[in-house]
Amino acid sequence: MTEAADILYGVDADAVNALVEGRHGEPFSILGMHQGADGRYSVRAFFPGALHVEILDRDTGLPLAPAELVHPAGLFGASLLEHNAYSLRIHWQEAVQVTADPYRFAPLLGDLDLHLISEGTHYNLTQALGANSMTVDGVAGVRFAVWAPNARRVSVVGDFNAWDGRRHPMRLRPQAGVWEIFIPHVTVGERYKFEILDRFGNRLPQKADPVARAAEPAPSTASVVASSAPFLWNDDAWMDNRRSTDHFGKPLSIYEVHAGSWLRDMKDGGRALDWAELSQRLVPYVEEMGFTHIELLPIMEHPFGGSWGYQPLGLFAPTGRHGTPEDFAYFIDRCHEQGIGVILDWVPAHFPTDVWGLARFDGTALYEHEDPREGFHRDWNTMIYNLGRNEVKGFLIASALEWLSRYHIDGLRVDAVASMLYRDYSRPEGEWIPNSHGGRENLEAIEFFKHLNSIVHECYPHALMIAEESTAFPNITKSAADGGLGFDMKWNMGWMHDTLHYMSDDPVYRKYHHGSMTFGMIYAYSEHFILPLSHDEVVHGKGSLLGKMPGDEWQKLANLRALLGFMWGHPGRKLLFMGSEIGQLSEWSHDGSVDWNLLDDPSHAGLQRLVRDLNRIYRHFPCLQHGDTASDGFEWAVADDAEKSVLAMLRFDVGRRSVALVVSNFTPMFRRGYRIGVPFQGRWRQILNTDASIYGGGGIEPGDPVADDFPAHGRSQSLLLDLAPLSTVMFFVDRQEAMTGNERS
The missing domain is CATH 2.60.40.1180 (Golgi alpha-mannosidase II)
Incomplete structure (x- = not known):
């Protein structure tokens, strides 16, 4: 028998061909060190394009054996008499690389991790899945793990392996449908994706990591290995105070902000500010204006800027548009140091169909429903999360907890709750599937919200959970124990619509709609309400808040001043979208900026001063x-x-x-x-x-x-x-x- 045959002893030709062609789903059965029937050990490594490979003693660096090319595609092997700790020296065309062999490491994910992932209760999901820097057996590198239960083969690809899916196929942990591999010497900041073959062997578009903690700035789409080091925080006083604060006994006045268009640097081509610049400009502005909180439109990584973040694909990663995760943490830290809370808009309702994202992630409807009557939003051309699946519920809850824990966020405003609560939301008769009782309520979503809010409040009692819900669905802000969904607060969309309808009328006709301004008090205490004059009211041809007011220029401003005074005097917490405090003339554009030049006009500066004083009075008078x-x-x-x-x-x-x-x-x-x-x-x-x-x-x-x-x-x-x-x-x-x-x- 030849030496090559000895090295491949017990491995049939079909398996070798599957490996070198990138089709093999169990690469650890071939690669790495294996003992043969004669007691000798074979070391096999696959490096397409390598000139030759040597097996080195890991501790001394001395050669143990040269590796023979046992398949022309780049499969090398060597035979050893003993079970040595080894490393590999790879000779490429233009470089020599010394590395530990990924295929000599045992599985790293424990049975408990896998059980909790399957159960949907692994709430530190980024510690188990995704890319985690660690040192294993004295070797520094990154453990990659991804949930793809229906894949035939999953590989990690990145700059470290020339994006070649044959180089680092992963090990399947079948009890959870999770694939993992530890790749030595990969470092923080490296780009990566997953290359997946579906169950039929079809190669899918390379996928970004669903639980990546960092990502490339759009329009690039790769995930980035994030540092696992804790951020340096200076907000101990804030954190201690909020633990003992009853948010129902405190004022809440929210300044809603789209980070990319609050202010642009016109001297630099209209560039959006990064988190450090926003820390220097936005934070002191909000403090001066007297708002208690900033609410950011979704900053989770999203492919299309025109979605304003409401179609995210990176539910664990701050968008790279404004800097690194560390930069974002610094921004939060600065807010807290100035006494300002931070609320994030968060979207568990749906996700975009981009092929490199979650859609048919392993070739099947993994995160979404298979049936488009349940799984596709026609209004937004997005996929709907399958909340009947434990792993999906766990994925979403873990995302919520990630922002509250890792980034010290003070609350989440959950977007599009109504679309989740009703199976027939924006669907004609015959194009939706009733629940198990024949009704229109989405029972899985109801249970999801109860569980989400219970877990959040158990882990972070201070956290504000806010629902953007536009219907009369009952008990949104009643605790789950009392039969509610468990949110702390809800946007009062009815008050907003009635009030703006009234204010947009010519005053001569307002007497015919007087009830619009009093109706809200009939139900004002049925929930804990926030009064929102949000971004949704100043886009898509609706004009600015000032533009809705009737009359000449003076009357428009007077109407808006009167409205804001009424709003701050009316029961309910307050939310105002950026630019409305200075009487923005044009409707909001995510590609533009608040027109701060308006403050050169005393009437617009006066409006800004009014909002500042309203906040001051609201916070001063119990x-x-x-x-x-x-x-x-x-x-x-x-x-x-x-x-x-x-x-x-x-x-x-x-x-x-x-x-x-x-x-x-x-x-x-x-x-x-x-x-x-x-x-x-x-x-x-x-x-x-x-x-x-x-x-x-x-x-x-x-x-x-x-x-x-x-x-x-x-x-x-x-x-x-x-x-x-x-x-x-x-x-x-x-x-x-x-x-x-x-x-x-």
């Missing part, structure tokens, strides 16, 4: 906070004056020790001597007037009125006010101070 979630914190003072389009709200603190009165006049008529019944006597201090000249208004000041004994609106005392056109004014009184003042008088 009576403007308590009624956000508690019904005893709100009463209508005037709700029925449709003819004059006047609304007045009373906002109480806990125990009704103090109260704010918020009065809006939504017509361009000056209302002189308008009487409003109030609960307390004494002097009421004006704390804000949207018509003040410092905000660009007409300067009509009601002053600090004193309640007299004239009954009105069912109350024994009242205020007589002069209401400026298109304005909102706020007054405040402390009950004890009012009583003391009355006794003195």
